Amino acid sequence: MRFLLRRLGFYLIAFWACITLNFFLPRLMPGDPVSRMFAQVQTQMRPDQIAALRQLFGLTNKPLWQQYLDYIGNIFRGNMGISLSRFPTPVSSVISSEIGWTLLLGATSLIIAVVLGNLLGIIAAWRRGKFLDSVFPPLLVFVGSFPYFWLAMAALYLFGIVLGWFPLNHAFTDGVEPSFSFSYVADVANHLVLPALTIVLVSIGGWMLGMRNTMIATTAEDYITMARAKGLRSGRIMFHYAARNAMLPSITAFGMSLGFVVGGALLTETVFAYPGIGYQLLNSVQALDYPLTQGIFLTITTAVLAANFLVDIIYVRLDPRVRVS
């Protein structure tokens, strides 16, 4: 428990450091969004019009420390300002309208890749040199080293256009009203298959190889020999003795990836015209939409920290040795 509280303290400090950086970075840049947006039309605008816009965007001439306090207060009230590119939608609404899709796509594909990849890795290491071990790692590394967009477009062409098994774009059929009906869920799932499948395909090899290698190192441990000497069944040794120890590094990697899921999958979203944070982030950067960019960065930061904390909690449950340190 003390370990977790210490970790929590650490994450709170990291979070504070992040929002502070997030506050200062844009302010270190010369000019402000309004002057930039209206750089071309500035001559045709009266200063009081510009002042009004500034007011609207919350760009005030208050002292920096007061701006900082306002900023922190706003964040804790969930107010991340107003998006400039999608004016006058608040940043929080832009993010919340997209984050659901990002989480659905990212979490689904990550969990499938992790579970399946680790399972394959466990079995491959256990039957080292046998069929699964000699065929899958090179095959998955081969597939994984295709440029992602190429693989995604190939999948789209084959399964979407030629075979017509899956829809070509969007998260659900246009015009369908979102509801909790079976048909809507099925429609969403159907739209999810290709984007998720392509992500799984490129990432699963890494998970499998990582797990396989740790697992092979683990099977050389004395406690595995002792478990064999004890006459335990192969399945129990494989999962309770070997995999249970070998999965620890995988859990750390999973936590890191889980945090970054929130950042969206830009290429996937682009190829499959799938809604998500990645595309919004790209948009906001191109449109110099600082509030939105900042809001998304803040969301990603929070998610990474939260995911790491989650992994700490899981780790404490999985590895008793962490509890004492």
Added chain:
Amino acid sequence: MSTILQGGPHAGPRAASNPVLSIKDLRVSYTTGLGTVNAVDGVSLDIGAGEIFGLAGESGCGKSTIANAVMRLLQAPAKITAGSIDLNQCNVLTLSDEELRRTRWRDMSMVFQSAMNAMNPVMTIGEQIMDVFTTHEKMPKKEARERAAHLLSLVDIKADRLKSYPHQLSGGMRQRVVIAIALALNPSLLIMDEPTTALDVVVQRDIMAQIKELQQSLGFSVLFITHDISLMVELSHRMAVMYAGRLVEVAPSNVLLDDPLHPYTTALMNAFPPLSGPRTELLGLPDAPPTSAGRPSGCSFHPRCPLAMDACRIQDPVLRPAAENHDAACLLVPEFVVPPERLAQ
């Protein structure tokens, strides 16, 4: 040393009539890129019921290979090329995987060298004892927990330690837990592969005393492996000294201690300080035992032997009777001939 087990039913005959473990002409080789090494080169030995049999020798002489061969834990590149291993008159080497799994721990168990590494760090002590019962005896969890608590009490550990993880125990406690796990199913043979090398001398003695006590009350046989010959002499009834994959001397422990015949045994004994008695200078043994480079011609010990003769370079001595109950493989030791009147009996 007054603690030597004197006499006893097993100190006498060199092979018990119904041995628990009978190894015949065992050969194990390791094939590596550098060639084939015969780690165990024709070893035969019998261990009787309730007997503690010691196996001593330097690192790399093949002691642990024998232990792992008996448990059939050898993995590539090690390979048993010849011989047989009978446990309770049943050849271990021909068992199917499933038969072997059932035999392991029920009929023979093993205490591994390093107790820290022999236990799964992420499972509690209790779980690691209980899975023996739930696997081999299909015992319900509750009963298994009671049996596990009882086992720990055998080695003087409180039952509340069942919930502890290996890293929460001291080295000595861990080794005692490993011994308790090994005795879980009351096996007829317990193999101990240098069970106390990682412990300090005081803890070592405690554990040895405990093993001896348990052995006397439960009656299992022990194959005890160590390079600490003084420890072995105290614990075992009979012992063998091994050099370069072969047994070079076999005798009851007190006989071996008082009257070692093979120069290698003498050298091994001189290399360890006695716990009591006057200070004597320790005599090390020069050089290292033969390696993969191949064994020397004749007696493999001759390059390091202070008593080597010309004949030792040519003739390879075999293990043969040197006295009653005393075998040695050395050209200097005359063969013992059983008196004709004894043969007639």
